[in-house]
């Protein structure tokens with residue numbers, strides 16, 4: 001469903017140009033959960049942001065269901081199918097917008113009607129009762145805010161969720177709740193995930209396959225399940241330790 005070929009992404013102009021992603025290629029099947037890991041600055045978030053249409057300076061092929069990413073945020077039909085969840089739910093929610101306002105706006109943007117009926121359903125999908133509908137971000141815990149951010153992403157009934165470190169800003173006890181929610185939502189809604197995380201236990205738990213990035217390049221793609229099972233255990237551990245080396249050094 002997602003195909004990336006010869007993807008280059010850069011920032012700035014020579015001589016200060018940063019080549020953040022170089023010649024990246026991978027494909028993610030419908031319903032699959034695919035992880036991007038690698039040291040800090042290796043280009044993981046940049047790939048997600050390019051797919052989400054948040055960066056213009058890229059070349060190559062990005063296709064979702066055979067449809068090329070236009071980069072034009074007004075291309076509603078495309079951006080309805082692709083949504084992003086960011087690391088910090090506090091930063092991604094406007095402090096003066098209630099949960100009701102956030103979800104109404106997202107539903108309207110996606111051309112949805114019947115907003116009054118859809119909001120309680122979205123809240124229920126992410127495990128929040130109707131009592132949360134008229135709260136503001138400061139009246140929510142970190143985990144509840146991330147649930148609202150996920151509900152906002154679900155508003156347009158997307159097929160592909162881009163998850164950029166979706167639990168790393170949360171307390172350890174809350175991380176597991178959000179990961180379980182994401183696992184359930186993937187099954188219930190038939191979602192496809194492309195997830196960036198520096199936490200290898202998260203990637204190991206959530207992803208079917210993962211790509212290791214180094215200096216803007218994808219250096220290896222691994223099948224997490226195959227590696228996790230039996231004889232490949234040592235490989236799995238070795239690969240994951242290598243993938244996290246940048247973080248351990250940093």
Ligand SMILES: Nc1ncnc2c1ncn2[C@@H]1O[C@H](COP(=O)(O)OP(=O)(O)OP(=O)(O)O)[C@@H](O)[C@H]1O
Nearest residue numbers: 011012018020039040041042043044045046047198
């Ligand atoms: N807006 C920008 N302008 C200039 N350079 C940028 C910009 N955004 C990212 N970069 C650079 O692009 C490279 C890749 O950044 P990116 O955020 O994708 O890395 P990452 O692997 O997600 O890192 P982290 O795990 O620390 O978030 C880095 O060298 C970064 O400094």
